[in-house]
Amino acid sequence: MKVLMFGWEFPPHISGGLGTACYGLTKGLAKHGVEVLFVMPSPSGDEDQSAVKIINASDVVIDESVKNSESFLQKVQFLRVGSNMVPYVDPVRFTTLVESQRVSQIEGYKMYAGERYQFSGKYGTNLMEEVARYAIVAGEIALKYDFDIIHAHDWLTYLAGITAKRLTGKPLVVHMHATEFDRSGNNINTQVYDLEKMGMKEADIVIAVSNLTRNIVISKYGINPEKVITVHNAVEFDKSDNMEVERGVPEKVVTFLGRITYQKGPEYFIEAAAKVLKRYPNVRFVMAGNGDLLTRAIRRVAKLGIATKFHFTGFLKGADVNRMYSYSDVYVMPSVSEPFGISPLEAMRANVPVIISKQSGVAEVLTHALKVDFWDIDAMADAIHALLVYPALSNFVVKNGFEEVNALKWDNAAAKVKEIYTKLTGKL
Amino acid sequence: MEKSVCMYFQVHQPHRLRQYRFFDIGKDSHYYDEFANKTILRRVSDSCYLPANKVIRDIIEESKGAFKIAFSLSGSVIDQFEKYAPEVIDSFKKLAETNCVEFLAETYNHSLASLVSPAEFKAQVMLHSKKIESLFGKKPVVFRNTELIYSDEIGAMVADMKYKAMLTEGAKHILGWKSPNYVYSNAINPKLKLLLRNFNLSDDIAFRFSERSWSNWPLTADKYVTWIANTLAKDEVVNIFMDYETLGEHQKASTGIFQFIKFFPKALLSQTDIKFCTPSEICKRHQPVAPLNVPFPISWADEERDTTAWLGNELQNEAFTKLYSVEKQVLRSKDIDLINDFRKLQESDHFYYMCTKFFSDGIVHGYFNPYESPYEAFINYMNILSDFLLRVDKSKKTTKTS
Numbered sequence: 001m002k003v004l005m006f007g008w009e010f011p012p013h014i015s016g017g018l019g020t021a022c023y024g025l026t027k028g029l030a031k032h033g034v035e036v037l038f039v040m041p042s043p044s045g046d047e048d049q050s051a052v053k054i055i056n057a058s059d060v061v062i063d064e065s066v067k068n069s070e071s072f073l074q075k076v077q078f079l080r081v082g083s084n085m086v087p088y089v090d091p092v093r094f095t096t097l098v099e100s101q102r103v104s105q106i107e108g109y110k111m112y113a114g115e116r117y118q119f120s121g122k123y124g125t126n127l128m129e130e131v132a133r134y135a136i137v138a139g140e141i142a143l144k145y146d147f148d149i150i151h152a153h154d155w156l157t158y159l160a161g162i163t164a165k166r167l168t169g170k171p172l173v174v175h176m177h178a179t180e181f182d183r184s185g186n187n188i189n190t191q192v193y194d195l196e197k198m199g200m201k202e203a204d205i206v207i208a209v210s211n212l213t214r215n216i217v218i219s220k221y222g223i224n225p226e227k228v229i230t231v232h233n234a235v236e237f238d239k240s241d242n243m244e245v246e247r248g249v250p251e252k253v254v255t256f257l258g259r260i261t262y263q264k265g266p267e268y269f270i271e272a273a274a275k276v277l278k279r280y281p282n283v284r285f286v287m288a289g290n291g292d293l294l295t296r297a298i299r300r301v302a303k304l305g306i307a308t309k310f311h312f313t314g315f316l317k318g319a320d321v322n323r324m325y326s327y328s329d330v331y332v333m334p335s336v337s338e339p340f341g342i343s344p345l346e347a348m349r350a351n352v353p354v355i356i357s358k359q360s361g362v363a364e365v366l367t368h369a370l371k372v373d374f375w376d377i378d379a380m381a382d383a384i385h386a387l388l389v390y391p392a393l394s395n396f397v398v399k400n401g402f403e404e405v406n407a408l409k410w411d412n413a414a415a416k417v418k419e420i421y422t423k424l425t426g427k428l
Numbered sequence: 429m430e431k432s433v434c435m436y437f438q439v440h441q442p443h444r445l446r447q448y449r450f451f452d453i454g455k456d457s458h459y460y461d462e463f464a465n466k467t468i469l470r471r472v473s474d475s476c477y478l479p480a481n482k483v484i485r486d487i488i489e490e491s492k493g494a495f496k497i498a499f500s501l502s503g504s505v506i507d508q509f510e511k512y513a514p515e516v517i518d519s520f521k522k523l524a525e526t527n528c529v530e531f532l533a534e535t536y537n538h539s540l541a542s543l544v545s546p547a548e549f550k551a552q553v554m555l556h557s558k559k560i561e562s563l564f565g566k567k568p569v570v571f572r573n574t575e576l577i578y579s580d581e582i583g584a585m586v587a588d589m590k591y592k593a594m595l596t597e598g599a600k601h602i603l604g605w606k607s608p609n610y611v612y613s614n615a616i617n618p619k620l621k622l623l624l625r626n627f628n629l630s631d632d633i634a635f636r637f638s639e640r641s642w643s644n645w646p647l648t649a650d651k652y653v654t655w656i657a658n659t660l661a662k663d664e665v666v667n668i669f670m671d672y673e674t675l676g677e678h679q680k681a682s683t684g685i686f687q688f689i690k691f692f693p694k695a696l697l698s699q700t701d702i703k704f705c706t707p708s709e710i711c712k713r714h715q716p717v718a719p720l721n722v723p724f725p726i727s728w729a730d731e732e733r734d735t736t737a738w739l740g741n742e743l744q745n746e747a748f749t750k751l752y753s754v755e756k757q758v759l760r761s762k763d764i765d766l767i768n769d770f771r772k773l774q775e776s777d778h779f780y781y782m783c784t785k786f787f788s789d790g791i792v793h794g795y796f797n798p799y800e801s802p803y804e805a806f807i808n809y810m811n812i813l814s815d816f817l818l819r820v821d822k823s824k825k826t827t828k829t830s
Contacts, residue, residue, distance in 0.1 A: 275451065278451070279450060279451055279453075280450075367801075370801075370803050370804075370807075371800075371801065378449055378451075381449070381450070381451075382449045382450050382807060382811070383807065385450040386450070386806075386807040386810065386811070389450075389814075390746070390806070390807070390810050392742050392743055392745075392746035392747075392806075393743060393803065393806055393807065393810070395742065396741065396742045396743055397803070400784075
């Protein structure tokens with residue numbers, strides 16, 4: 001069994017949980033004897049290639065396999081969808097625009113043919129363009145390499161997955177790590193929504209990282225429930241021991257760690273903190289991360305008059321993240337909508353008791369975590385307080401949580417994914 | 429040889445606690461969810477207690493007193509009947525008038541005190557005994573402990589309180605090759621007789637009655653009588669013990685449970701020579717065959733038949749120990765409200781909700797469980813206990829100053 005896998009990032013260069021998940025899954029698949037051809041733009045060359053063979057999309061020279069660029073574009077009709085990337089066009093202008101875009105795309109394609117097109121590989125202002133170009137290269141790769149099935153991670157690579165499927169007729173699996181509704185609430189970016197929906201419609205199987213995500217996929221994208229399968233994420237830890245840190249403050253520390261955006265529910269954490277501080281002074285709160293709601297969060301903390309006990313660290317990475325966990329007595333993930341959520345698992349692994357919102361996929365696989373509705377700040381404050389003042393509770397949760405989190409293995413998730421491959425290809 | 433069947437039903441509802449946040453600690457000392465307690469009590473009264481009492485009265489009248497039965501009503505449920513459904517008390521009183529019904533003794537607040545505090549245990553048993561005597565005119569002579577918890581030592585305490593007999597579980601790990609279908613005696617004080625629950629025949633009704641995948645479904649009165657008759661071909665006594673809520677609540681009326689209960693006594697009395705007896709009649713008719721050694725407490729709960737459903741994890745032990753750590757101060761305070769809350773907080777149900785044994789299966793432990801997880805149950809209980817401990821502290825200061 002050989003899989004052509006389209007991803008976007010890979011450790012150590014990651015900007016979110018997607019890369020970590022791709023890495024864990026491919027390693028798990030490799031253990032089950034599945035070969036993975038992992039396609040991604042602009043890898044920097046220092047990724048761990050022990051489990052997977054990484055094809056640098058920037059290294060693929062577009063010339064030989066398709067002689068006539070016009071016929072290539074005809075075969076791959078979706079490329080016209082690329083014209084959607086121009087926002088706010090009315091239906092009359094749309095047709096002409098599509099036609100002119102098609103022409104310019106052919107031109108552009110010819111221009112790049114025979115050359116290496118350098119992908120930036122970072123999410124930027126020309127992301128949509130990159131997504132489409134990535135898809136063109138995907139077609140080249142699909143025709144060049146031998147494989148049994150195609151697997152695409154998140155909407156960024158769905159066009160690539162579809163191209164490969166149309167060119168080769170091989171079955172396509174798309175993997176929903178997040179939906180546009182998780183990222184943006186109800187003010188969704190319709191381009192992204194359309195790409196997600198198209199990818200899932202074209203796919204033979206849609207993998208959702210939680211039942212929460214599966215429900216969104218079914219109810220908000222209208223995907224046939226029969227082809228949507230939940231495979232919960234897992235977590236992989238390196239062997240390194242938890243670090244010991246010296247405390248600078250005598251108080252207990254309650255931590256929020258994540259992007260400070262709508263999706264992560266930072267305001268609920270702040271309100272709960274204020275409630276706790278009103279009755280229980282022996283505690284400090286830390287909000288680690290960056291995001292578009294950061295200034296609003298700082299203003300709210302100031303207004304509540306708790307700024308001497310509530311601290312912002314800015315964006316943390318690498319060892320600082322681990323240090324932050326070691327520094328914490330309670331970890332809170334109040335996400336409004338979290339398809340899965342790896343960070344509570346990292347906290348549990350560092351022997352920190354966690355409070356997670358019921359609106360997170362990870363709540364489906366954890367029993368030894370306190371669960372509250374993200375909006376229920378009374379319950380959140382109560383849970384924080386309980387973990388601070390009832391040592392029997394935090395000890396129990398930490399002990400059992402550590403065991404629980406170590407039992408979540410990518411091996412098991414990969415086995416489920418392999419089962420899906422086998423079902424679609426008839427191969428073992 | 430005389431052959432007997434003894435039926436006993438447990439009637440209990442706990443005082444469910446309200447959602448109590450930590451910001452209430454030290455500010456609001458009202459702990460109970462009145463609305464939930466009233467709603468549940470009214471519902472179960474309508475689905476179970478009232479219709480079941482009527483069916484049982486009819487059977488007693490029809491059988492001209494040949495049908496006998498025993499009940500144990502916890503003080504917790506009696507208090508709530510008096511508050512929310514006094515007609516249920518009346519209907520139990522009518523049953524008492526038939527002289528075919530025996531009421532047993534237990535701890536007033538369905539407490540686990542027998543495991544930690546002999547003094548509190550005895551105090552609650554006396555309180556309960558008085559209550560039963562005042563309601564039904566007779567002092568109980570047979571004892572049943574919360575959740576049928578029993579050990580040699582608990583039995584000895586009960587014997588000291590002059591009870592003739594005690595009910596407990598016919599636990600396999602205690603009996604070994606022995607049969608539960610005889611009367612046994614306490615290993616320390618042989619005066620105390622032991623009646624052991626036949627869990628197979630009891631659970632056929634309590635758990636399996638409406639189980640369609642069960643090979644013996646549907647359970648008919650005739651079938652059940654045959655099983656009892658077969659059991660008693662050699663043995664002496666079959667003890668069928670279960671929660672009263674089995675009738676109409678756990679097994680809904682639509683399953684035919686009331687018809688079964690109606691026809692089973694008739695079938696047994698007409699087809700066999702076996703007699704229905706109350707627990708104290710059993711003690712007169714049957715002599716103990718042997719003392720029973722129970723060094724560690726047993727109960728009627730779960731596969732393990734031990735006390736781990738209430739005191740099996742660190743959370744439960746913490747809450748339990750903290751509560752009993754102030755026992756002496758509470759009683760010394762002579763503060764009625766404080767003592768009442770102390771007793772209500774002892775109800776075994778609160779600890780049952782904190783059980784994590786079945787966490788992995790995702791099964792919620794216990795019927796009527798108001799909590800989504802054992803952690804919620806623990807947090808809520810500890811918040812209330814924190815307030816309670818503050819009150820105990822305060823009472824200490826006032827008794828000192830006065």
